[in-house]
Amino acid sequence: MQRARRPAPSEPVKVLVVGVGHLGKQHARVYRELDGARLVAVVDTDLEKSKAVATNLDVPFSHELTPALLEGVHAASVVTPTPTHLQVASTLVEAGVSVLVEKPMTSTLAEARELLDVAREHGVTLQVGHIERFNPVVLAALPYIQDPVFIECDRIHPFSFRSVETSVVLDLMIHDIDIVLNLVSSPVANLDAVGTRVLSGTEDLANARITFENGCTAVFKSSRVAIQKSRKMRIFCPSSYTSLDYVAKTGMRISLKEGYDREKIDFKRMATLEESQGAYPLFTQYFNIEQLPISSEEPLRGELQAFLLAVRTAQEPVVTGEHGVQAIDIATRILDQIQQSQEAFLRRRHERR
Ligand SMILES: NC(=O)c1ccc[n+]([C@@H]2O[C@H](COP(=O)([O-])OP(=O)(O)OC[C@H]3O[C@@H](n4cnc5c(N)ncnc54)[C@H](O)[C@@H]3O)[C@@H](O)[C@H]2O)c1
DSSP states (O other), X not given: OOOOOOOOTTSOEEEEEEOOSTTHHHHHHHHHHSTTEEEEEEEOSSHHHHHHHHHHHTOOEESSOOHHHHTTOOEEEEOSOGGGHXXXXXXXXXXXXXXXXXXXXXXXXXXXXXXXXXXXXXXOOEEEEOGGGGOHHHHHHGGGOOSOSEEEEEEEEXXXXXXXXXXXXXXXXXXXXXXXXXXXXSOEEEEEXXXXXXXXXXXXXXXXXEEETTSOEEEEEEEEEESSOEEEEEEEETTEEEEEETTTTEEEEEEEOTTOOGGGOOHHHHHHHHHHHOHHHHHHHHEEEEEOOOOOOOHHHHHHHHHHHHHHHOOOOSSBHHHHHHHHHHHHHHHHHHHHHHHHHHHHHHXXX
């Protein structure tokens, strides 16, 4: 059995990018720019695409993964359509190549578990492309999030003709599911969801509400049939509120001032003052309001750097295969709930007729 191939300390990590469509060509560009990596080739079943990207980056190209191409390769990004992830990634893993598999890890939970097992068996690094973990907006907020009580996630996107083979839950909501699971770290106690198809053959709209055993609740709203893009997350903790806007690349945190004591506030008097002064100056007596400093680092760069480090050191990646499986598990439960609520809706409509 081929075990994981890792670079010698003096050697660059030799990488392939498999699938150089919309996102894969960005992976190839970033690897080409990163110190410590050598982009060995780009691979795409569409030879014209791989040739165009390869010519631009001045690297070899291929339309298939051959044993000769895999010789000496340490790592690869799998950026092919989701239904092909298991097959493409398994071919690489079985040759001892560590993989960064784009999100969602696979189309089904069974496939995700299978890929995790193959990766463990061969001892390779398996990272999943939950890129929001490397988003500077999220990274700026992380140090302040303690024991979240309520989280609201909006991910609204104009329609794209790509990725319609997967529902909006696996396509968009899964980004928020992964972030929330990482913030909450508690088993799911209850889950409810509704959703519908609009333009594609899979769900284009979905709303879900998850309650965790530790008492935190998260609400997810995802759509890919909007005119404008909106990606926001609001996180309420016992003494702070953090509001993140991924599109505007901003983050704001409001926290109770030290020594705040609800018992000592004369709310009646404050309500009278509010009439003449407005709420804001009164509000700031009790709360700190700060804009979070957001770095301009490209999330993909951070993600690929973390992958290269995990490949080189054999340490656990930031986003593991287990995280990928957990996110798909929750997404699958949301999809099951959506199906149940759709069936109940059709039943009721039929009964009314
Ligand atoms: N992390 C993110 O934010 C994010 C964003 C967009 C897409 N994605 C994921 O990335 C993956 C690709 O999405 P995309 O939008 O780039 O799709 P795309 O259709 O633009 O590109 C996919 C490419 O893979 C090629 N391909 C198909 N089967 C192949 C195979 N067996 N071997 C080699 N090449 C093959 C296609 O010819 C195409 O060029 C999907 O899983 C998607 O969910 C993730």
